[in-house]
Amino acid sequence: MARAELTVNDLRNLESRIRDKSADIGVVGLGYVGLPLALAFAEAGFNVTGVDADKGRVNKITRGTSYLLDIESARLKKAVTKGRLKATTSQSALRRVDTIIICVPTPLTKTKEPDLTYIVAASNDIARFLRLGHLVILESTTYPGTTREIVLPILESTGLKVGVDYFLTFSPERIDPGSRKFTIKNTPKIVGGMEPTSTKLAALLYRHVSDRVLEVSTPEVAEMDKVFENVFRSVNIALVNELAKLCEKMNINVWEVIRSASTKPFGYMPFYPGPGVGGHCIPLDPYYLASKAREYFFHTRFIELAAEINETMPEYIVEQTVAALNTRSRSLKGSKILILGVAYKKDIEDVRESPALRVIELLIEKKAMVHYHDPYIPDFREGNHRLRSIKLTKKVFSNYDCVVIVTDHSCYDLKSIAKEAKLIFDTRGCTVGINASNIIRLGE
Numbered sequence: 001m002a003r004a005e006l007t008v009n010d011l012r013n014l015e016s017r018i019r020d021k022s023a024d025i026g027v028v029g030l031g032y033v034g035l036p037l038a039l040a041f042a043e044a045g046f047n048v049t050g051v052d053a054d055k056g057r058v059n060k061i062t063r064g065t066s067y068l069l070d071i072e073s074a075r076l077k078k079a080v081t082k083g084r085l086k087a088t089t090s091q092s093a094l095r096r097v098d099t100i101i102i103c104v105p106t107p108l109t110k111t112k113e114p115d116l117t118y119i120v121a122a123s124n125d126i127a128r129f130l131r132l133g134h135l136v137i138l139e140s141t142t143y144p145g146t147t148r149e150i151v152l153p154i155l156e157s158t159g160l161k162v163g164v165d166y167f168l169t170f171s172p173e174r175i176d177p178g179s180r181k182f183t184i185k186n187t188p189k190i191v192g193g194m195e196p197t198s199t200k201l202a203a204l205l206y207r208h209v210s211d212r213v214l215e216v217s218t219p220e221v222a223e224m225d226k227v228f229e230n231v232f233r234s235v236n237i238a239l240v241n242e243l244a245k246l247c248e249k250m251n252i253n254v255w256e257v258i259r260s261a262s263t264k265p266f267g268y269m270p271f272y273p274g275p276g277v278g279g280h281c282i283p284l285d286p287y288y289l290a291s292k293a294r295e296y297f298f299h300t301r302f303i304e305l306a307a308e309i310n311e312t313m314p315e316y317i318v319e320q321t322v323a324a325l326n327t328r329s330r331s332l333k334g335s336k337i338l339i340l341g342v343a344y345k346k347d348i349e350d351v352r353e354s355p356a357l358r359v360i361e362l363l364i365e366k367k368a369m370v371h372y373h374d375p376y377i378p379d380f381r382e383g384n385h386r387l388r389s390i391k392l393t394k395k396v397f398s399n400y401d402c403v404v405i406v407t408d409h410s411c412y413d414l415k416s417i418a419k420e421a422k423l424i425f426d427t428r429g430c431t432v433g434i435n436a437s438n439i440i441r442l443g444e
C-alpha cells in the first residue's frame with residue numbers, strides 16, 4: 001500500500017488555517033512559560049488545549065483560577081468561558097490539535113548536568129500522536145542541538161519525515177516574569193526550523209501574538225541565541241557583583257559608580273549587584289551550554305567563572321550581615337534576623353533557585369534566629385524547618401537585630417522600615433537615597 005503523504009494542498013490548507021486562526025494549538029507544560037503563551041493564543045482567537053502533568057494546575061485553569069501573578073484570574077476565566085482555552089492532563093488531546101508547543105522544564109541534575117527527561121517525555125508523548133501536517137515547536141531553554149539530536153529522532157521513530165510529513169522548529173521563550181513593560185507581544189520572537197517550511201509555519205503562527213518575528217537559519221542558532229542571552233546576563237551580573245565586593249574594600253560606593261557609568265550613552269548598560277541569581281533561567285541555562293561545549297573539548301571559562309561568583313554571593317551576604325552586626329557589637333549567633341523578600345526577584349512569586357534560600361540556610365547554620373516576610377511566598381521548606389512568612393506590622397521591625405533586604409518587592413515602605421529597624425542590610429541598593437545611619441548596603 002502506498003505511504004500516505006502530505007500533499008501540497010494539505011500544506012496550503014495548514015497555512016491558511018494558521019492564518020485564519022482555525023488551526024488548533026496544543027501547549028505541553030502550563031507553567032510560567034506555557035500558561036501565558038496558551039492564553040496569548042486563546043486571546044488572539046485560537047482554540048488552545050493545554051496539557052499539563054499537574055492535575056492541580058489543570059483543575060485551576062478549568063475553574064479560571066490563575067496560579068501565576070502575571071496572569072489575572074479574570075483573563076483566564078474569560079478565555080476558558082469562551083471555550084478558547086481548555087486544560088487537560090490527557091496527552092491524547094494532542095491528536096486533535098494542529099500545532100504543539102513544548103514548554104516543559106529543563107532543570108539540572110545534582111551534578112549540574114542538563115536534565116532533558118521532561119523534553120524526552122514530552123517528545124515521546126507527541127510521537128504517540130504525531131500525524132501528517134503536525135507542526136511541533138520546542139520552546140524550553142536548552143543547549144544547541146537539542147531539537148535535532150533529541151526531539152527529531154524521537155519524532156522520526158514514527159516513520160514520519162520532517163519537512164515532508166510534519167514540521168519541527170525551535171523558538172525560545174524570552175519572557176521577563178513580573179515585567180509589565182515587556183510582554184509576549186512586544187518581545188521579538190525567534191524561530192529556527194529544521195528546514196524552511198518549519199521556520200515559515202512557526203513564524204506565521206507567532207505573528208498572531210508577537211509584533212516581530214525573526215526567522216533564523218537553523219534551530220541551533222535559535223537555541224544558542226537563547227542560552228547566549230542568559231549567559232550574557234549571568235556574566236554581567238557576576239562582573240558587577242565582583243565590582244561591589246571590591247568597592248566595599250576600597251570604600252567606594254558601587255551604586256554611585258553604576259549611576260555615573262549609566263550616563264554613558266553608548267557601550268555600557270547597567271547591571272546591578274545583589275545576593276546572587278535565581279529563577280529557572282540564569283542559574284541553570286549557562287550550564288547547559290558549558291556541558292555541551294565539553295563535547296567539543298571546549299571550556300566556557302566565562303560561564304564557569306560567572307556561576308562561581310554568583311553562587312558565592314549568598315555566602316558573601318551572610319559575611320556582610322555578620323560585619324553589619326559587629327558594628328552594633330553583636331554576633332550573628334543568637335541574633336534575630338528578618339529576611340525581607342525570598343522570591344528570586346522583585347514582585348514575583350517564584351522561589352526556584354532563589355539566593356534567599358541559601359542565605360537563610362547559612363544564617364540558620366550559623367545559629368541565627370531567622371524569620372522572613374514575602375507577600376507572595378506564604379511558606380516554604382528549608383531543610384527540616386518549615387518557614388512561614390511573618391505578618392508585617394510597623395512595630396515588628398524593631399524586634400530584630402538586623403533586617404536583611406534580599407528581594408526588594410515594591411510593596412515595602414522602605415522609609416518607614418528605615419525608621420523602625422535597628423539595623424538594615426540592603427543587598428539590592430533599594431534604599432539608596434535614604435540617609436539613615438542604621439542602613440548598611442552591599443558594595444559601599
Ligand SMILES: NC(=O)c1ccc[n+]([C@@H]2O[C@H](COP(=O)([O-])OP(=O)(O)OC[C@H]3O[C@@H](n4cnc5c(N)ncnc54)[C@H](O)[C@@H]3O)[C@@H](O)[C@H]2O)c1
Nearest residue numbers: 029030031032033052053054103104105106122140141173
Ligand atoms: N520561567 C521563566 O522565566 C522562563 C523564561 C524563559 C524560558 N523559560 C524556559 O521555559 C521552560 C519552562 O519553564 P517554566 O518556568 O514555565 O517551568 P514550570 O515548571 O513553571 O512549568 C512547566 C510545566 O510543565 C509541566 N510538565 C512537565 N512535564 C510535562 C509533560 N511531560 N507533559 C505535560 N506537562 C508537563 C509541569 O507540570 C509544569 O506545570 C524551561 O525550559 C525554562 O528554562 C523559563
